[in-house]
Amino acid sequence: MILFSRSWSDLLAAVAGLSDEDFARPSGCTGWLVRDLVCHLVVDAQDVLITLATPTAEEPTRDAVTYWQVVEPPTGEDPLDALIVRLAAAYEQPALLKFHLDDVGSAAGRAAALADPTGRVGTQGQVLTAADYLSAYVLEWTLHHLDLVAHLPQTAPPTAESLGRSRELLEGIAGAAFPVSFTDREALLIGTGRRAPTATEAAALGALAARLPFPVG
Incomplete structure (x- = not known):
């Protein structure tokens, strides 16, 4: 839960x-500009708030790894993706989008800090458990932080701690470890299909290369 707060604070x-010019640059998400990605983060923050405000007494059915499912690789044509693009454009001024993310994002961070780790939530x-839910979101924040900085080399990347934990989560989802020669960043980008492996990397992946990518959602 502490790493959730750190990774989210770093992304914010x-x-x-x-x-302002950065918002019009491409992001690491297929078909999305940086402004579209930031708008998606607003929706993510809202989801965190809604989930933490949805307690339940039922037994857990998922944990931080099984929360995620492997989905079809993004094409930019999904109706929800298209909605995000329209919402982002409606802000017109990057400052308004920044303000909304800071407002909702800060509230999500406070709610996470106040959550009972053993409490159960529905989504x-x-x-x-709240602890598993927030731990799962470390992967979300880290991947989107990588998406944010994909074409913005001057922007600080995710921390080594966030990258390492996210790699662990992705390897749990994949049911296999990535080569030790891969950095955590490389494992995440290649593992989720954000970039294709080189011939050398594909050779190191071995049989795992045929199972790539593992886009999660």
């Missing part, structure tokens, strides 16, 4: 430091 700080028809 990275967005806060963007220039998407599943039940998790």
Whole structure:
């Protein structure tokens, strides 16, 4: 739960430091500009708030790893993706989008800090402990932080701690470890299909290469 707060705070700080021009640059998400990605983070923050405000007494059905499911690779044509693009454009001024993310994002961070780790919450028809739910979101924040900085080399990347934990989660989802020669960043980008492996990397992956990517949602 502490790493949730750290990784989220780092991502919010990275967005806060963007220039207006940065919002019109491409992100690491297929079909999305940086402004679209930031708008998606607003929706993510709302989801965190809703979930933490949805307690349940039912037994957990998922944990931090099984919360995630491997989905079809993004194409930019999904109706929800298209909605995000329209919502982002409606802000018109990057400052408004920054303000909304800071407002909702800060509230999500406070709610996470106040959550009972052993409490159970419901989301998407599943039940998790608050600790598992927030731990799962470390992967979300870290991947989107990588998406944010994909074409913004001057922006601070995710921390080594966030990258390492996210790699552990992705390897749990994949049911296999990535080569030790891969950095955590490389494992995440290649593992989720954000970039294709080189010939050398594919050779190191061995049989795992045929199972790539593992886009999660």
